[in-house]
């Protein structure tokens with residue numbers, strides 16, 4: 001936490017900088033995060049092109065957030081386990097596998113939402 005001129009701890013405005021730093025690091029270092037970000041941009045662009053309705057936007061935006069957040073939590077789990085348990089261990093491996101499983105569930109959910117929202121739109125223009 002930063003300090004003000006009196007040496008007191010200050011919080012205002014700082015949290016966003018730390019959060020941005022975390023997002024930036026994850027984007028630059030994690031290939032899967034970049035892939036999910038590109039998929040999110042494609043989904044957003046497709047939503048604009050097909051003028052999906054507000055309920056569909058809500059589903060698409062929640063799916064994007066769900067995938068991005070689980071991917072970031074998975075990254076945190078990997079970093080934490082590498083820091084706390086750098087040696088091979090059954091527990092560390094299982095913890096990472098479970099975190100990876102959470103990302104998989106989120107990604108499958110997002111794919112299902114994408115199919116429900118976009119496939120009828122695509123079929124309608126064929």
Ligand SMILES: Nc1ncnc2c1ncn2[C@@H]1O[C@H](COP(=O)(O)OP(=O)(O)OP(=O)(O)O)[C@@H](O)[C@H]1O
Nearest residue numbers: 032078085086087088089090092093094096097100
């Ligand atoms: N310390 C460990 N002990 C035992 N198994 C581990 C350990 N670290 C990683 N593993 C196994 O290797 C898998 C991949 O872990 P790793 O930390 O390399 O993730 P990653 O390949 O970088 O994942 P991502 O592609 O999502 O970034 C884990 O899911 C786990 O099965």
